[in-house]
Amino acid sequence: MNLIKYKSILELLKISGVAYAIHKFLFYILKVDESVFFYKIEILYLLFVTFSIVLFFVVLKVKSTSFDNVGMSFLLATTIKILPCYLILKPILNCNGCDNKIEKINFFLLFGLFLTIETLLTIRILSKKD
Numbered sequence: 001m002n003l004i005k006y007k008s009i010l011e012l013l014k015i016s017g018v019a020y021a022i023h024k025f026l027f028y029i030l031k032v033d034e035s036v037f038f039y040k041i042e043i044l045y046l047l048f049v050t051f052s053i054v055l056f057f058v059v060l061k062v063k064s065t066s067f068d069n070v071g072m073s074f075l076l077a078t079t080i081k082i083l084p085c086y087l088i089l090k091p092i093l094n095c096n097g098c099d100n101k102i103e104k105i106n107f108f109l110l111f112g113l114f115l116t117i118e119t120l121l122t123i124r125i126l127s128k129k130d
Helices: 007-029 041-065 067-093 101-127
Strands: none
Touching: 007 041, 007 101, 041 067, 041 101, 067 101
16 A cells, blocks of 8 residues: 555544544533533544545545546535535534534534645645646
């Protein structure tokens, strides 16, 4: 297996691990009760990392076949990723009588974090035309 080809995925895993550790530390410091959340933080990180890995496999496959279409494939994969993310978010949004403001903020911050990571790593892929 050519690890250089999958460097973006390895970087994603490293950044995600650091972000998870910081996230858990902040929840510990701020004494946020995660037991009332609909989804545990570990589940959200697992889902977002999985979505990102699939996205990078798509982008790397497109890069090997048609470098000019990498940006468009990234945009398409990101757009498609929004549907499962919405389906995951829907129970949190529809919870009537729940005080889940922190959980909503948590979800959107994680979505934004992973979108930023994916965008930056895709930019790095685009800047290195092989």
